[in-house]
Each structure stands twice: as C-alpha cells, then as structure tokens.
Amino acid sequence: DAGVIQSPRHEVTEMGQEVTLRCKPISGHNSLFWYRQTMMRGLELLIYFNNNVPIDDSGMPEDRFSAKMPNASFSTLKIQPSEPRDSAVYFCASTPGGYEQYFGPGTRLTVT
C-alpha cells in the first residue's frame, strides 16, 4: 500500500494568499484526520471526517480554515487568507475504523 499521500510537501507563500493542502488516505480507511504540529503547541487535531462527513471541527482555528472531503479518497484543507502564524507542519492521517492512525509525510507550510 502506498500509505497516506499528501501534497505539496513544502509550501511557501505570502501573507494573504490562499493555500490548499491535499490528502489521499489509505484505500479502505473510513476516517481521516487533519493535524497541525508546531514547536509551541505540539500536534493538535484540526478536524476529522468519518465516511466523508465532518465529525469534529472544534480544532479549526478560525473561519480562515476550511476542510472538505468530497469522496473517500480525497480531502483538502484550505487557508484563506493565510497568516504567518499559520506556519506549521500539517499532517493528514487515516484509520480503517480502529484506534491506530497512520500518518502521511506532512506538508511544511511557511507563510511570510
């Protein structure tokens, strides 16, 4: 299996620009999670989906962040407009419905 796939791996953008991060979960996994990791706050949940439906978005920082999962094999996390404090590594993870989650390689976002 290819594992969780994320793109892009690195993104550098200027403040105010729109950023879209993409994730393809492991085939057959029915839950998908978006996490953000910073030195200050560690690894934090942003939002997760079960069977393509958003279940918990309480970790989404503010209205500038939005996430979608149009089908079982694709999800996006969008930031519009981006700010320097959004700089972090964004991870996508999936699970087949059990407890164990498998992480993608992450997207390192830098907002200047």
Place this chain on the structure above:
Amino acid sequence: QKEVEQNSGPLSVPEGAIASLNCTYSDRGSQSFFWYRQYSGKSPELIMFIYSNGDKEDGRFTAQLNKASQYVSLLIRDSQPSDSATYLCAVSRQAGTALIFGKGTTLSVSS
C-alpha cells in the same frame, strides 16, 4: 481540558541501556493509549498501543498502563542510536476518533 503530559527531555541514555519514557493523561474516559516515534523532519510512526492495564511487550519495546494512576510508560531495552527520536504519547476515547497527543519526549542514545 483533556491533556496529555510528557517530560520534554532530552532523555540521554548510553547504548545498550534501558530508556524509560513516561506520560500522564487527564481524561479518565480514555480507552486506548499509543506511543508514536517521530524522527526529526518526519511524520509520527506508530510503535506501540495498549488498551488494558498491565504490560504489553513487542520486541525491545514494552508499554505499561495504569488506568487508576492515569499513567502510561514506554520502556526501550537495549537502546540503540537509531532509537534517538521524539516519542509522542497519545490517547483516545473511542475507535475512529481523534488522538490527543503529548508534546513528546526527546530521546538521545549515545554510542
């Protein structure tokens, strides 16, 4: 607020020694407990999980859980330089729901 606490370290041990990593959690409703290893610049990698009180062994790794004390630990026997990484403790209430992570303990194994 649900929290998972870990000593940030660094924890330094010589090659061949036992490394002991500890974690406490605040949510008594937590059902499952995980240890992830994260190398610098890489994604978290699941190495152990435990659901029941007691010990669970997998190769050089042993996870220990004490729900009454809300305490989880990871022992690494015969530590190797390749074990040098950050170890993240995580807990979950239900299957398929989000993990709550600690900030991690950095382990350094010297040869």
